Amino acid sequence: MEHTEAAQAQDRARTLGALGEDEVLRRILARVAAPAGTAVGPGDDAAVSTPAGPLVSTADMLVEGEDFLAEWLDPRALGRKAAAQNLADIAAMGADPHGLLVSLAAPADTPIETIEAIYDGLAAECARAGTGILGGDLSGSAVLTLAITALGTLPAPAGTGAPAGSARPWLRSAARPGDAVVLAGTVGRAEAGLDLLFAGFRAASAPAGCAELIEAQLAPRPDYASARALRGWARAAIDVSDGLAGDLGRMARASGVRIDLDPAALDRLARPLLPAARALNPAGDAAAHRERARGWALAGGEDHGIIAAGAAPTPGPPQRGTPVGWEPIAACSAGDSGVYLAGRPVGLKSFSHFRENG
């Protein structure tokens, strides 16, 4: 009994409330690094840095109960995911990352280890993308909340002596009739992983081929390198955060083009999702599994794959393994700004905050 009380007291001593803001900040700052070349890093009123070209900026929040559930929380994975979804937006503009600003709000009874693991995850994904953390804020809240701003810079056009910043950003509105559309990275895996989690599967005990889908949900890994490989060819792009159908639709509407998704490409994208379809419906037949997997590939966001369009043909044959690679998935033509599959319009299902009856 006495032992339990002592252990509880020790646990309480390791919460944010007990340690206080200054000590929590000290521990966070010990775990993160500013990007190379930063003049003034975290610690003053603001950071000072020198972007190499025009600035690209984007912000995203992750909120407990809305974007992730406390019961599945792997805090390191959460940090990775928060960094990844912002850095994917920078990559989808054709830009290099310049740094993150991270604001975190958490309940006073949060263990310091949870916060440290979140920042370890943020730092790990920043390192994978070749950047770091410029600054941020720490606050109390009843709801664990991570708000990130990612900054990036536009590079010089590939293979030219032009100065940094003379490359154009990849706008979603810049696709043209005749363009080919490629996907860098993956789609549908995070959504299949979410359904596996809802059904009670966990990465450690999942059937073959399912653990990586659960991982994609908990900590997606955008394929920054494959996005970079498209420089010099791509002129339009969008980060797939709401699903292939939804985000191809956004590109189609913004660019005023019709986009025809290649059914064979969709089947290729759906193939790695089949193990989840089988695990969730062991009694189903192959047609049912294929249908479910195609549904995830069409409607599943959060892998943060990047769709890019440029003048056909694509820059060489599909490139795989950097780490995922890119491959052609669709073609643009003059038309009614919709997305089509085998000649029929694709329903645009996309995730929306706030929509109660969606």
Add this chain to the structure above:
Amino acid sequence: MEHTEAAQAQDRARTLGALGEDEVLRRILARVAAPAGTAVGPGDDAAVSTPAGPLVSTADMLVEGEDFLAEWLDPRALGRKAAAQNLADIAAMGADPHGLLVSLAAPADTPIETIEAIYDGLAAECARAGTGILGGDLSGSAVLTLAITALGTLPAPAGTGAPAGSARPWLRSAARPGDAVVLAGTVGRAEAGLDLLFAGFRAASAPAGCAELIEAQLAPRPDYASARALRGWARAAIDVSDGLAGDLGRMARASGVRIDLDPAALDRLARPLLPAARALNPAGDAAAHRERARGWALAGGEDHGIIAAGAAPTPGPPQRGTPVGWEPIAACSAGDSGVYLAGRPVGLKSFSHFRENG
């Protein structure tokens, strides 16, 4: 009865949940403007802009129940405050604002008018500071949360033909023995206003001299113009967010100097706070009122005044009315990195999130 049900249904139809994310975003984007010269504003994966010099970046969150109370919520004032506290950090680096990124999370039953008023307040304060909104994010949450990143750029040194960015940032660590310390803006008003609010006073019905203190709490107005007037003289600065004593202490420790606060300056700063001291303690005597007012002036953050240090003498006599002005308040000398008042160390009381027994 039927009428009430109809009215309730109409109210529900005007919540974030009923309108859905796309419609809420459309309404927000109609109320905000990107800063002048922005190449790509809100709406794509990220914004694209061209900073005129080295980049200054900072982030801050405002959380319901922690940084503001729902019962006092004036949503327009909240937007103003959120923008002001971030833009004050930019001004306290000696920088010009480049733009804000705004992430907002709110419950699905929040009326759209609340959100519109928050963005009206953000846009109004951005306009006062001469900047705009580059982008952001919208999410659901049980707790209303505003997370802001402010960007700025270092200007060219005043009165020279040097290129933008060659001015040095005003670091808190750059004060030197012999420097004079000035305050641009005000201190203590927001804290006095908070105590008035806790005691039940409201701006509309407050005694003479008290309404402006309540306003300073609900929507502080940093004196950006007076901070700019110190360019070419200041070399160190800090935004007073945690109180004059606490933030002078931070400058003293970071710079390794002793800072002596001028008792006459403290009395001048305390004078506008006397109406609150009298309203809260009508039976108290003048000495008690003076003591309370000096306490607010020493310990009250959130006016977002800016403390700056530079080589003595100060750049001319105190400058008042732009809109508030700046005035000398302290002097630096070689010493023990503390803050002193009439030869005695000043207790460093500062606000801390998470500290339960602070």
